[in-house]
Structures are given as C-alpha cells and as structure tokens.
Amino acid sequence: MSNSNRQSLHGEWSSRWVFVLAATGAAVGLGNVWKFPYIAGVNGGAAFVLIYLVFVMLIGVPLLMAEIFLGRTGRRNPALTMRELALESGRSKHWKWVGVIGILSGFLILSYYCVIAGWALDYAFKAASGSFQKLSPEHVRNMFNELISNPVELLQWHTIIILVTTMIVARGVQAGLERSIRLMFPAMVILLLVLLGYVLNTGFFDEGLEFLFKPDFSALTSAGVLMALGHAFFTLSLATGSIMMYGAYLPRHASVTVAAVCIAAADTFVALLSSMIIFPIVFANQLEPDQGPGLIFHTLPLAFSNMPHGTLFATLFFVLLVFAALTSAISLLEPSVAYLVEKYHMSRTKAAYVAGMGVWVVGIGTVLSFNHWADLKLFGHNFFELMDYLTANILLPLGGLFIAIFAAWFMKSDAAEKALDAESDRVFKWWRFCSRYLVPLAILLVFASVVGILKI
Numbered sequence: 001m002s003n004s005n006r007q008s009l010h011g012e013w014s015s016r017w018v019f020v021l022a023a024t025g026a027a028v029g030l031g032n033v034w035k036f037p038y039i040a041g042v043n044g045g046a047a048f049v050l051i052y053l054v055f056v057m058l059i060g061v062p063l064l065m066a067e068i069f070l071g072r073t074g075r076r077n078p079a080l081t082m083r084e085l086a087l088e089s090g091r092s093k094h095w096k097w098v099g100v101i102g103i104l105s106g107f108l109i110l111s112y113y114c115v116i117a118g119w120a121l122d123y124a125f126k127a128a129s130g131s132f133q134k135l136s137p138e139h140v141r142n143m144f145n146e147l148i149s150n151p152v153e154l155l156q157w158h159t160i161i162i163l164v165t166t167m168i169v170a171r172g173v174q175a176g177l178e179r180s181i182r183l184m185f186p187a188m189v190i191l192l193l194v195l196l197g198y199v200l201n202t203g204f205f206d207e208g209l210e211f212l213f214k215p216d217f218s219a220l221t222s223a224g225v226l227m228a229l230g231h232a233f234f235t236l237s238l239a240t241g242s243i244m245m246y247g248a249y250l251p252r253h254a255s256v257t258v259a260a261v262c263i264a265a266a267d268t269f270v271a272l273l274s275s276m277i278i279f280p281i282v283f284a285n286q287l288e289p290d291q292g293p294g295l296i297f298h299t300l301p302l303a304f305s306n307m308p309h310g311t312l313f314a315t316l317f318f319v320l321l322v323f324a325a326l327t328s329a330i331s332l333l334e335p336s337v338a339y340l341v342e343k344y345h346m347s348r349t350k351a352a353y354v355a356g357m358g359v360w361v362v363g364i365g366t367v368l369s370f371n372h373w374a375d376l377k378l379f380g381h382n383f384f385e386l387m388d389y390l391t392a393n394i395l396l397p398l399g400g401l402f403i404a405i406f407a408a409w410f411m412k413s414d415a416a417e418k419a420l421d422a423e424s425d426r427v428f429k430w431w432r433f434c435s436r437y438l439v440p441l442a443i444l445l446v447f448a449s450v451v452g453i454l455k456i
C-alpha cells in the first residue's frame with residue numbers, strides 16, 4: 001500500500017487542533033507537576049532546569065516532529081509502522097523492534113504511573129472531606145507516610161485508575177478524550193495561576209526563583225544530566241509509542257512543526273509553573289527541596305490549608321491532576337492496545353482489558369515498593385525506582401536515538417521530506433540537521449558520561 005492512501009484502523013482526530021490537544025494532554029501530566037519539581041529538587045535546581053530546557057528544544061522538538069510524521073505516514077501501531085516504513089525505504093524489517101521497545105516502555109511506565117495517579121486521587125478525596133485545614137508540616141508528612149505504607153489502600157487507588165484508563169481506551173479515544181482535555185487543560189492552568197498568586201505572598205517567591213533559575217553548575221553530576229535527558233523524553237511522551245500512535249490518527253495536511261512546537265511549549269510552561277509554586281512553599285516551611293517523590297504531596301496541602309477557600313481549591317486541583325494523569329495514561333495504553341488489535345486481531349475492548357490487566361499486575365510491584373518491598377533492591381533501586389530508571393533513563397533515550405537515526409539517515413530523504421510536509425525547505429533542513437547530528441550526539445555523549453567514558 002502506498003503512503004498516501006493508508007488509513008488508520010482506529011479512526012482519525014476530527015481536526016489538527018484536536019491532535020495538538022490530545023498530544024498536549026498526553027504530554028502534560030504527572031511528569032510536569034509531580035516528577036519535574038522533585039527531580040529538579042534532587043538535582044540541585046537551576047543547572048538541572050537549564051540542561052533540561054536545552055534538551056527539550058534541541059532533542060525534544062525534532063524528535064516530536066519525527067514521531068508525528070512517522071506515525072502519520074505509517075498509520076499503524078509503532079511496531080508495524082516502523083517495519084512498514086523501513087521496508088518502503090528498502091531497509092530491514094527489524095526496525096520494528098524500535099517500535100516494540102517503545103510500546104513496552106510505555107507499558108512499564110504506565111504500571112507505576114497509575115500508582116502515583118492513585119496518590120493524587122486519594123488526595124482529591126482527602127481535600128474534599130476537609131482534611132487540608134490548619135495543617136503543619138508534621139501533619140502533612142504523617143498523612144503521606146500513612147498512605148504509602150498501606151498497600152491495600154494503594155492497590156485500591158491503583159485499581160480504580162487502571163480501570164478507568166482501560167474503560168476509556170476500550171471505548172475509542174476520540175470522543176471522550178477530546179472533550180475532557182478541552183476543559184481540563186485551561187482549568188488546570190487557571191488553578192496553577194491561583195496557586196502562583198498564593199505563593200507570591202509567601203515572602204519566599206524570590207528564593208524559589210533563585211533555586212530554579214540561578215544555576216550552580218557544581219551541583220550537577222553526570223547522573224543528573226542523564227536524568228534531565230530522560231525527563232525530556234518522559235515529559236514529552238517520546239519513544240513510548242504514544243506520540244507516534246497519536247500521529248497515526250492525524251489528518252494528512254496538518255503542520256507537524258507547529259504541532260511539535262505547541263506541545264513542547266505547553267508542556268514546558270506547566271512544568272515551570274508547577275516548580276515556581278512548589279519551591280517557595282518548600283522554603284517558606286523549612287522543608288527539604290530534595291526529598292523525592294513525595295515532594296508535591298508534602299508541599300501543596302500546606303499551601304491549600306493556609307489559603308482562603310483552600311478546601312475548594314485543593315479538591316479542584318487534585319481532581320484536575322487526576323484528569324491530567326488520565327489523559328497521559330490513556331496515551332500510554334493506546335499503543336499496546338493498537339498492537340494487540342493489529343497483530344492478534346483482537347477486538348478493541350478485549351485488547352484494552354488484556355493490556356490493562358497486564359499493567360495492573362506489574363503495578364503491584366510499585367505498590368509494594370513503598371512498604372513491604374521497600375528494602376528489596378536491585379542495583380540500589382527498589383521496584384518503583386528500577387522501573388522509572390530503566391524506562392526514563394535508558395529505554396527512552398535509546399529509543400529516541402534509534403528513531404532519529406532511522407528518520408534522518410535510513411529513511412529515504414525524499415520520503416522523509418514528503419512525510420514531514422514542512423512549510424519550507426529550511427524547516428526540513430533544520431529538522432534533518434538536528435536529527436542527523438545533534439540528537440544522536442547529545443544522547444551518546446550523555447550515555448558516555450554516565451558509564452564513565454567521558455568526564456563532565
């Protein structure tokens with residue numbers, strides 16, 4: 001079948017803006033509000049933030065473009081898309097493994113993502129029941145520790161999140177997703193701005209800004225640079241099949257470049273906004289910026305408990321965070337489901353439940369890693385940390401490396417140019433330069449520095 005008339009088996013977005021919304025929904029999630037602030041905190045702040053921004057612009061945007069146009073041309077699940085496009089350019093069918101590993105990475109990420117989304121859901125209920133009133137840092141710490149040390153409760157939230165995700169994906173993405181993102185994204189930004197208004201009055205806003213934007217490069221290690229790279233992939237949903245999959249539902253003549261830039265900009269905006277809220281609260285309450293995954297659950301309840309109408313705002317905020325997580329979770333499940341449908345001819349519903357069930361089982365490992373299995377470590381990481389490290393820091397950058405190499409070196413140049421359908425020759429040339437040289441070089445340099453070949 002030639003490229004121009006290939007159709008997706010799962011439908012199409014109703015317009016290119018719906019695609020941008022859906023992909024932004026996939027990109028903006030726990031990665032921006034939960035993960036970015038805590039890993040920036042662990043890595044000393046501003047220098048890490050700066051490197052991360054450079055990675056988003058130089059690696060993230062060209063790779064977003066590549067994934068979108070590969071998906072739009074292939075119109076199948078990422079494994080089949082890679083295989084078909086490789087064959088069309090006279091290359092080996094084994095390029096499909098890049099897609100397979102992407103799908104697997106998304107599956108593994110989802111397994112822990114649902115557990116963390118479950119924390120947010122628990123906090124939404126806590127907020128609604130009025131628990132966030134006159135809290136001290138002590139209270140908040142105990143509240144969080146009680147939650148994560150209770151596997152039954154964690155499992156219950158994890159189950160609800162994966163069930164909802166599965167149900168939405170089983171129904172087909174378009175209708176439900178489109179409506180929820182259209183409402184959710186602006187609402188989320190408004191609430192973040194309300195929170196920003198609050199922290200402006202904490203008296204510690206400048207200190208927060210300094211932590212985030214005044215780089216001290218001595219605080220940065222090669223492990224930190226790898227984390228910044230991994231997070232650029234994670235937060236833009238790259239190399240997990242999600243963006244390639246969503247690209248497969250994109251109408252033919254939408255601008256890939258504009259879409260990629262919009263997604264990256266919206267995603268970065270939310271990450272920076274969240275951090276500008278979290279760190280002033282950290283400093284105002286003498287909390288530690290490097291306390292890890294519990295960071296937002298230690299800081300935000302304090303802020304809400306001190307502000308007028310805190311219960312209302314807190315409830316809204318955590319509900320929206322759950323929505324933001326769900327729109328990402330859906331995009332993480334979709335490639336596995338499309339794979340099962342296309343490869344094994346399962347019905348969409350069956351495929352969604354089979355994949356959802358698998359994710360649920362693996363997620364139990366993360367549930368237990370905060371309590372019974374907390375001391376069970378491999379390479380110094382518990383189960384949750386291992387899943388996170390393996391996916392974000394290894395599989396995603398590796399997947400991104402191969403995607404860039406494929407699109408810029410192995411795909412026939414005229415096929416790539418036609419697939420990107422750029423607004424001008426300059427855009428195509430800029431994309432190809434980044435994807436041919438900058439992206440592979442940057443990823444390889446970071447890997448080399450981590451394994452100790454290169455000293456930075």
Ligand code: PHE
Pocket residue numbers: 026027028029030031032106109234235236237238240242328329331332
């Ligand atoms: N980008 C999402 C976030 O920041 C997570 C995600 C990763 C979603 C990979 C899809 C694919 O929360």
